[in-house]
Amino acid sequence: MFMQASTSLALREIVRFIRQKNRVIGAMATPVLFWFLLGSGVGRSLVAPGFRERTDYLTYFFPGIVLLIILFTAIFSTVSVIEDRREGFLQGVLVAPDGRSAILFGKLIGGTLLAVFQALVVVLLAPYSDYHPDARVLFYLIAIISILAVGLTALGFLIAWPMDSTQGFHALINLFFVPLWFLSGALFPSAGAAEWIRTLMRLNPLSYGHEALQGLLATRPGMPLPADLSHDFSIVCASTLLLVMACAFQVSRRS
Amino acid sequence: MADSSLFAVKADGVGYSYGRKRVLDNISFELEEGKMFCILGPNGSGKTTLFKIISTIFALQDGEISVAGRSLRQFPTPVRRKLGVLFQNPAVDMKLTVRENLRHHGNLYGLDAHDLENRINKNLEALGVEDRGGEMVESLSGGLRRRVEIAKVLLTRPSILLMDEPTTGLDPAIRSELWSILSGIRNSRKLSVLFTTHLLEEAEPADEILLLDQGRSVASGKVAELRSGLGKEYVRLGTYQPKKLAARIRKEGEIEVTAEPASVKVVPTRGLAAPLAIKLWREYNKEVTSVTLCRPTLEDLFLQKTGRHWSSTPGEI
Numbered sequence: 001m002f003m004q005a006s007t008s009l010a011l012r013e014i015v016r017f018i019r020q021k022n023r024v025i026g027a028m029a030t031p032v033l034f035w036f037l038l039g040s041g042v043g044r045s046l047v048a049p050g051f052r053e054r055t056d057y058l059t060y061f062f063p064g065i066v067l068l069i070i071l072f073t074a075i076f077s078t079v080s081v082i083e084d085r086r087e088g089f090l091q092g093v094l095v096a097p098d099g100r101s102a103i104l105f106g107k108l109i110g111g112t113l114l115a116v117f118q119a120l121v122v123v124l125l126a127p128y129s130d131y132h133p134d135a136r137v138l139f140y141l142i143a144i145i146s147i148l149a150v151g152l153t154a155l156g157f158l159i160a161w162p163m164d165s166t167q168g169f170h171a172l173i174n175l176f177f178v179p180l181w182f183l184s185g186a187l188f189p190s191a192g193a194a195e196w197i198r199t200l201m202r203l204n205p206l207s208y209g210h211e212a213l214q215g216l217l218a219t220r221p222g223m224p225l226p227a228d229l230s231h232d233f234s235i236v237c238a239s240t241l242l243l244v245m246a247c248a249f250q251v252s253r254r255s
Numbered sequence: 256m257a258d259s260s261l262f263a264v265k266a267d268g269v270g271y272s273y274g275r276k277r278v279l280d281n282i283s284f285e286l287e288e289g290k291m292f293c294i295l296g297p298n299g300s301g302k303t304t305l306f307k308i309i310s311t312i313f314a315l316q317d318g319e320i321s322v323a324g325r326s327l328r329q330f331p332t333p334v335r336r337k338l339g340v341l342f343q344n345p346a347v348d349m350k351l352t353v354r355e356n357l358r359h360h361g362n363l364y365g366l367d368a369h370d371l372e373n374r375i376n377k378n379l380e381a382l383g384v385e386d387r388g389g390e391m392v393e394s395l396s397g398g399l400r401r402r403v404e405i406a407k408v409l410l411t412r413p414s415i416l417l418m419d420e421p422t423t424g425l426d427p428a429i430r431s432e433l434w435s436i437l438s439g440i441r442n443s444r445k446l447s448v449l450f451t452t453h454l455l456e457e458a459e460p461a462d463e464i465l466l467l468d469q470g471r472s473v474a475s476g477k478v479a480e481l482r483s484g485l486g487k488e489y490v491r492l493g494t495y496q497p498k499k500l501a502a503r504i505r506k507e508g509e510i511e512v513t514a515e516p517a518s519v520k521v522v523p524t525r526g527l528a529a530p531l532a533i534k535l536w537r538e539y540n541k542e543v544t545s546v547t548l549c550r551p552t553l554e555d556l557f558l559q560k561t562g563r564h565w566s567s568t569p570g571e572i
Binding site: 001015093 | 312332333338340343344345346347348355358359362407
């Protein structure tokens with residue numbers, strides 16, 4: 001019954017997403033546009049340590065954009081928690097027998113499916129940035145994207161749950177999510193950064209997600225998988241698990 | 256505790272605070288099975304807080320509540336299965352169709368898919384919205400949204416229907432239509448009903464009421480009994496100059512006269528109100544715009560218990 005409730009809520013997320021066309025634009029078109037403009041704009045102007053030889057910024061920036069899509073989708077699907085609360089829909093769920101955990105898992109499943117779908121659509125652009133993922137790499141890509149999506153959706157949920165205004169949520173997002181993304185290696189490699197930034201990047205779990213994405217995308221057919229992959233996966237998994245547990249604790253509390 | 260199973264809802268000494276602010280204090284009441292119970296109170300009286308506690312949205316702080324004989328504190332999940340909850344703001348998804356909303360609700364309660372479709376059809380028909388199934392909820396009027404919500408809530412066959420200000424935002428015609436639909440459903444499904452309202456006239460049909468003011472219970476019981484405790488029938492004279500008229504009528508003797516905003520209330524201390532009404536109508540014909548023969552109302556009850564007029568309490572916009 002719990003699965004039926006969660007699935008129904010997840011399905012609702014997807015139906016709502018499809019019916020609100022502007023959300024598709026917000027979560028997918030915006031990052032792709034960023035990538036194209038910023039990537040082409042910077043081009044080969046910067047050659048930083050850690051860049052592969054003859055790499056232009058369009059290529060460097062690509063894994064970061066995949067990460068940004070997951071991030072945006074997570075934000076959009078958790079901002080709906082606040083809308084649901086304000087419009088009254090959430091109350092109806094909260095009085096259902098397992099409503100509290102069902103809404104959490106519904107949002108997590110729904111947000112993750114949307115993020116994976118959108119990230120995969122963008123991964124189809126990978127060959128244009130000199131990446132050529134094969135089936136094996138694609139499998140690991142889907143895995144890391146899914147785990148990242150669960151984690152980031154959980155983080156958004158954790159922030160959105162106690163809030164009653166979307167403006168407040170966006171303010172926190174700018175303060176919290178965006179620096180998290182900046183400091184993941186999405187925009188610049190840690191190799192050339194100031195020492196304190198490098199420390200922050202090492203502490204940022206998202207860096208390991210970015211590293212995994214970058215490493216996987218750079219794996220050409222026939223090459224072995226990146227050496228750090230299991231290390232990256234375990235850090236991302238552990239962070240995700242912690243966030244989901246924090247969410248579960250939060251929804252179980254009644255005022 | 257054996258006798259508590261006779262009650263759909265039984266509350267005992269319920270209290271609630273937001274931080275240091277006490278918003279409910281020592282509230283007790285009983286809703287008998289199959290009856291209709293009204294929590295009546297002006298804005299800020301604590302009725303919505305009480306509603307949220309009973310509907311399991313808020314945790315129960317002080318006191319005890321049992322629903323169909325089970326403790327709400329110990330068994331919130333089985334209690335939730337018994338309840339059908341209608342909130343002030345419709346708990347429907349505007350971006351989904353009527354049917355999708357109902358289907359979704361059934362899934363939340365784990366209803367079997369085939370059974371669910373049957374129930375959806377039956378309920379949409381019972382609420383007269385069977386032809387709206389494919390429409391987006393956001394395209395429906397306020398009254399129709401309410402009906403859809405009732406159809407939704409009844410899908411799980413609750414034994415107790417909880418409603419928080421169910422007619423808020425609806426115009427009077429739709430309001431009375433909704434009440435007649437609800438009373439039909441109540442009879443056919445043997446539902447116990449508990450609702451809150453700040454509208455005195457909506458409380459009248461209830462079997463019992465609980466009158467709340469500033470988080471405290473000021474009166475409770477059967478409407479008729481509460482009324483009979485309030486004393487006699489009286490006469491209300493409509494007038495443009497209540498003070499002046501009251502001063503003149505006071506000279507009559509054997510009556511109590513009160514000047515109110517656009518009327519004068521005259522209570523006979525001896526004899527009946529009806530002959531007094533005729534007498535006053537004849538004698539003060541020029542100053543009086545209307546004569547009404549009144550039974551004490553819940554408004555009088557509120558005045559007697561709190562010393563304030565119902566209309567002077569902050570209204571809900």
